[in-house]
Amino acid sequence: DIVLTQSPDSLPVSLGERATIDCKSSQSLLYSSNNKNYLAWYQQKPGQPPKLLFYWASTRESGVPDRFSGSGSGADFTLTISSLQAEDVAVYYCQQYYDTRRITFGGGTKVEIK
Amino acid sequence: QITLKESGPTLVKPTQTLTLTCSFSGFSLTTRPVGVGWIRQPPGKALEWLALIYWDDDKYYSPSLDSRLTITKDTSKNQVVLTMTDMDPVDTATYYCTHQTFGSSWYRYWGQGILVTVSS
Numbered sequence: 001d002i003v004l005t006q007s008p009d010s011l012p013v014s015l016g017e018r019a020t021i022d023c024k025s026s027q028s029l030l031y032s033s034n035n036k037n038y039l040a041w042y043q044q045k046p047g048q049p050p051k052l053l054f055y056w057a058s059t060r061e062s063g064v065p066d067r068f069s070g071s072g073s074g075a076d077f078t079l080t081i082s083s084l085q086a087e088d089v090a091v092y093y094c095q096q097y098y099d100t101r102r103i104t105f106g107g108g109t110k111v112e113i114k
Numbered sequence: 115q116i117t118l119k120e121s122g123p124t125l126v127k128p129t130q131t132l133t134l135t136c137s138f139s140g141f142s143l144t145t146r147p148v149g150v151g152w153i154r155q156p157p158g159k160a161l162e163w164l165a166l167i168y169w170d171d172d173k174y175y176s177p178s179l180d181s182r183l184t185i186t187k188d189t190s191k192n193q194v195v196l197t198m199t200d201m202d203p204v205d206t207a208t209y210y211c212t213h214q215t216f217g218s219s220w221y222r223y224w225g226q227g228i229l230v231t232v233s234s
Contacts, residue, residue: 001177040220049210049224050161061222093161097219101174103151103163 002026002096006106012114019081021109023094028074029057031098038098041070041079043090044108050093053079081111089113116140118150118211118225125231126201132230136194136211143169143189147216150194152185154207155227162207167194168216203232 003026013019029038037057042050052061054070057077067082081088094106122134134152141148151166165185166174175183184197194211209230213223 038219042221049227050221052220052222055218055220095161095220100216100219101166102177103166103219105161105163107160 001102002029002099002104004094004096004104004106006092006094006109008109009107010110010112012112013081013084014114015086016083017114019084019088019111021079021092021111023072023077023079023106025075025077025096027098029077029096029098030074037073037077038096039072039077040095040097042093042095043088044093045090053092084111084113086113116213116223118213118223120209120211120225120228122209122228122230124229125233127234128202128232130201132196132198132201132205134196134198134209134211134228134230136196136225138192138194138211138213141213143167143187143192143194145169149214149216149219150187151212151214151221152194152196153210153212153221154205155210156204156207159207164198164209165196166214201232206230206232 005024007022039057041054044050053064058070069080071078091108091110093108118138149168152164155161165183167185182199187194208227210227211225212221
């Protein structure tokens, strides 16, 4: 299975400051035939299902604020919140779909207010 | 508008078999390249992918749970059923069903989830 390792586990950030979450894959998620990275990002708030933020590593889902950005390629990816808002407090997950028969998720990063 | 909803027991005893139903609308599971999957999340823990069934009846299972899982579809009812045998307290989790498409296997649409507790 492809293993996704997120860091940090917990991320205290002051309001208005930048939050950066890393997701490292045990193998490249870049499919050479189409030059796409098979990675998605989600935000999950308590009591809710996850909400899709990005797919293809950096394609923002409709309605997601532009303070959120996704970057990276190959086996190293980053989710950045440029200016943390109170409503961004949540747990964030990365997910690989390079192997669609065995989807895997990262362990999650909890973003909180410092 | 795509919607999904999970139903089933919220409490099962150890060793029992869990049967969950995902009822969906807004799409057909007879249309290429649609799929419906199941994902679970133990309380306070990460998401874990369980199983997937496609429009053409191709099925995939988590390797660690393969021997315990069965996924089926009833296209006439717009439902997908997941069974998990030999339930254990460690299987206590919220179980979600999801919509996906082959080749674009991210999850835009989720059910609200059903919390299943395994306890005697």
